[in-house]
Amino acid sequence: MKNKQIQEQRIKGYFIQATKDILKGEGLKSISVRNIADQAGYSYATLYNYFSDVNELVFECVKDFQQECETIIQQEVINEAQGIDRIKAISRAYVKYFVQYPGIFELFFLEKPAKGQEETLQLINTFFDRLCLADWQYCISKTMVPLRSVEVVKQQLNYMLTGMMLFYLNRRHPIDYAAMLQNLDVQLLHILS
Amino acid sequence: MKNKQIQEQRIKGYFIQATKDILKGEGLKSISVRNIADQAGYSYATLYNYFSDVNELVFECVKDFQQECETIIQQEVINEAQGIDRIKAISRAYVKYFVQYPGIFELFFLEKPAKGQEETLQLINTFFDRLCLADWQYCISKTMVPLRSVEVVKQQLNYMLTGMMLFYLNRRHPIDYAAMLQNLDVQLLHILS
DNA sequence: TGAAAATAATTAACATTGTTAATTATTTAT
């Protein structure tokens, strides 16, 4: 029976949407089974008919957020010159996205996964590289950059950005947004040149 | 009356020691008021006579762990050549320490601070730089390294290490320890040369 | 030294959390 699956997906969607709204708004600290169910218009126990636990539900939001983030970034960097310049722009937009939605940063990098989240973890771990894939390939094809060290630089960039966001969002360092962005530019200039 | 303060400090010490033991052993997930009090040999409510809340208690461990970490690292790098080589060795020992005690990593970089933890946050944010301070000064004094970019490289190193540990400990990337350490060496070579 | 006052420690209690079991409501099949 196909209707059954359609309806099930629909209801799962309501819970996922509720979770996403809470994550974007109040953040991870406000995620609770009862909060989500309220927002979705169901009782808290109903959630367990569609998800094995709250962890699974929360991690199901990752794909949607990646989609949204990618779309936003692509719009933001569309006028940048392909290659290094665009990688810089992507990096900036990437940081801006997570700083705007700290709850999504927490979900992506801080929230502890339960068993069976290997697939989602893989999505998270490869996300930034996927965002830059085309531009790195462009750089390689034009031999704008030493081929051997591309993998190293990609990784370095990813680690640097994540570390920077962690210190800014979780350790209030630096204190103000402008200083962080300036810092970011300095780092990008140093790594990608 | 001085005795009062001595005794108070002693009992605070019992709670702090209990918290440290749990963090080094079971990790942050096992931190709870009742667990800590059990381990300290007191009732859970007694804790609130000495600490305003569990957050304050947990962050009071930071200083001790930094002391321990610094001592371990200093012993481990004592035979390294001063300067870049020792900075590399410090970085490796730093990562090893947090990988050995993931609960301490969580405390330092993941745990959300409450109000009034600015001082501890400052300690955390400057920790790695303090570990390398003497060797960077040596590098500068010997003009082994372009003076202008030292600050940038220091920051980059700190962000890279933290990001790397975050991905390894929290996102299982890479999966095995050896690969992570090898990765680390590649990154250190690339950043510090 | 022994009763009164101060201090420390404990138990009781509350609200919140995730999760499961028992129960009720609704939909589906015959």
Next chain:
DNA sequence: ATAAATAATTAACAATGTTAATTATTTTCA
């Protein structure tokens, strides 16, 4: 339309952080 199946809800439990009420202990000083 009634029986069976499915979905949704309420009740309940254990664990959490925290505060209030109560009990135990130590200190003060006559």
